[in-house]
Amino acid sequence: MATIVPPDKKENYEKLFASCIIRESKYSEVDQIISKMVLNTARYQSVGDPLHIPWFVIAIIHSMEGSLRFDTHLHNGDPLSKRTVQVPAGRPKTGNPPFTWEESATDALIFDKLNLWTDWSIAGILYKLELYNGLGYYRQGINSPYLWSYSNHYTKGKYVQDGRYDPNAVSKQCGAAVLLRRLSEQQLISLSNGHIVEQILAQGNKTKYYTGTITNEAKELQILLNKAGSVLRVDGKAGEKTSNEYFKFSNTYLQGDPRRV
Secondary structure, three states: OOOOOOOHHHHHHHHHHOOOOOHHHHHHHHHHHHHHHHHHHHHHHHHHHOOOOOOOHHHHHHHHHHOOOOEEHHHHHHEOOOOOOOOOOOOOOOOOOOHHHHHHHHHHHHHHOOHOOOOEEEEHHHHHHHHOOOOOHHHOOOHHHHHHEEEOOOOOOOEEEEEEEOOOOOOOOHHHHHHHHHHHHHOOOEOOOOOOHHHHHHHHOOOOOOOOOOHHHHHHHHHHHOOOOOOOOOOOOHHHHHHHHHHHHOOOOOOOOOOOO
């Protein structure tokens, strides 16, 4: 099993996340899911903290696999009243049913070796989330709905059963990347992106606050900030919003910003 995100996939995840636009008609449904996730933050942390897994990663998996129900296995949504039947079957192998959600969730995360993963950057998170479901969509030449459903990066195509792909089927479930994006948009989480912070600081030193001139330096900074989880229009105008986002990483505003001391 890979211990790092393959370089080609890393770049693709970062580009897709930076340019992800949630469909307007889906915002209400997405926000309802986010509210339920946040409501149970402490419960996710109780499982995630000992394993060094961010609470929101567990919450997203819980939404995808169990519709945020606490009476199902995190592995695949089977009922906690007995061991799992669907793949992976027979989990947890130890203990006796009925299982608590925490017992099952811990087993699921260790089974998928998420407790050994250390790259919790945007690309690292999306890679592990997609692996949780499988990489079959790469063979079909489409972005996985498991990640991108409800966004501009997905239209149709879905595995309706194990091994059976329907090019015209449309996922009716909110994608994991969309949930991650919305958590970031609402500033409920802070996402790191590997060496992206160093790149943001370097680019910020070359970018001046917008005073009427569109610049390529500003566009590059906005792209980098979006890769790190910001939600900015890439227009080359490094105004108040861009300067505010830059401040989060540098603790200072852009050159020329009246607020900069």
